[in-house]
Amino acid sequence: MPRPTAHHAWNFDIDRYLNPIVPSPPWRVIPYPVAHFLGYRRTKPTNTGNVMPAFWAFIGIFCAIIIVQVVSMHIPAFESHHAPAIVGSFGATAVLEFYAIESPLAQPRNTFLGQLLASVIGVGVAKLFLLGGVARFAGVQYVGGALACAATTALMALTKTVHPPAGATALLAVVDDRLLGLGWFLVPVMMLGCALMVAVALVVNNIERRYPVYWWTPDALRPKEPILRRAKEEDPESAPASATTTNEGAAPPPPEDTDHDTAAEGPEVAHCKHDLNEVVIRPGHVLVPHDMFLTQEEAQLLETLSRRL
Template sequence: MAPIHHSWNFNIDRFLNPFIPPPPWNHIPYPIAYWFGYRKTKPQGTGNLMPIFWAFLGIFGAIAMIEAVGKHVASFPPHHVPLIVGSFGAAAVLEFYAIESPLAQPRNAIGGQVISAIIGCAVGKLFLLSDNFEDIKWLGGALACASATALMALTKTVHPPAGATALLAVVDPTLIQVGWFLIPVMLLGCSLMLGAALLINNIERQFPVYWWAPEDLRQPNSMFRRRTSKKKAEEAATKPEDASSGDARYVSDVEANAATENELEKEDTIHAADIIIKPGQVIVPEHVYLTQEEQQYLETICKRL
């Protein structure tokens, strides 16, 4: 029997999504919504050379813009703000080349950086209280990076470059002097990079794939489903009270939708290890374990079909 903690799960979207408004694309003229990633039809393929060209152009433009703006912000020199924070280099690779990755979407790109900046600054200030800061700051850097990663994972804002932001906020002498002012610095840089990404990535591609989550926030259930056998589906239909336990949270409305049962009958001929991705639904065998990022990636693919 597996330890009880193996069944622990936390999904912050269950608490946040009811308060997140759906995308306003129906109320915005299509020529404008287009530049925010909204598409009426599936985007056409661009081969593998054009994405490299646009990534080069976007990364060059975004990094140069952040540096140029930073040089002209009057409040930056008094706070010892560097020309650019190093983690923006890694962020640019994600936001201009790996644009379909869940780690590159606005929720992650901005939320992860802000969370990491806050944690990095807090840990740095805490360790600065010690007279032996230079001797123990390596420990503070490890604590900041680990804490930022944990909080990003809990809030579904994992953004790998943000781990570097938390680390640098404690161990980089320049950013230590910046202190809490690092938070607005990161906000400004993230906003500028997102603006550049919306412009460059939507010329021939689509960005972002989603702003908050892959699934439609207006729907009560996620598109992510677990495949169950016909027998188990019938049991679920006769025992609706069991729907809240174990893997039943992934079962797709068996009790209310007879059409789903018909689909399950058709799927009996499909190998039990197959993962099915079709418009509006991802079906995964019960025995297959997927991480949060893998689930998001599958849902992203599902939305693009």
């Protein structure tokens, strides 16, 4: 088995620098009926099948896309800039916002910041390529589109704001002549569309489901100890006995609740690495093999499962 090179282990966690300055959600001071439609729950939501989510996804997507188009058509600035009633990438956003609502890719942070980065980078790349003249731009327009999409994806990955529809936004900002003509006005167009779509999602998705799972991060904000830590060999949490106990269902009691940036209160999830070739999930703890690398989405999925126990 080839030895991994040094760059394989490079990791940049932007939340390490941002989470200490991000305030905890004020669920305790917001009336519960209001907090309910912001995704907060006093109790854990019940499991559902796929029929009810499909029904509400149909209702939500239908309403959201109509609202975005109607509002856009009645804004004079949109008409004067010849802005489209809706940008095509919002179709993919709608699928995430109303069906895959528990995915990290569908949370408000990813939706807003992902589309913001995409529109800024897309317009910036288009402006840069247009410096060579319109005639020359036509011959390299496809290169600009590829560059915008690639740069957006890389930056979203580093900032934990991955939102797949944003890749389409960055591409369209360069290769779609109508969006190309908007220039920097594309940024407010995208932000308004995101705001309207998330607003509809907060109403529709919280009737019988829960959205968002979190507003900023699934981790506890300002935790007393780091969420992601490497367990020592003598750490009892990494011992096989601990994993066996967990698998048998004898989970330890969860720690005291803290103010999380999550839609429902739950135990803080601590990641511990051990030498067993298995992943162990229990309330407030996720045990993974010592040499196992987790992507952002995989770690967030494990944390979500841990909080449901």
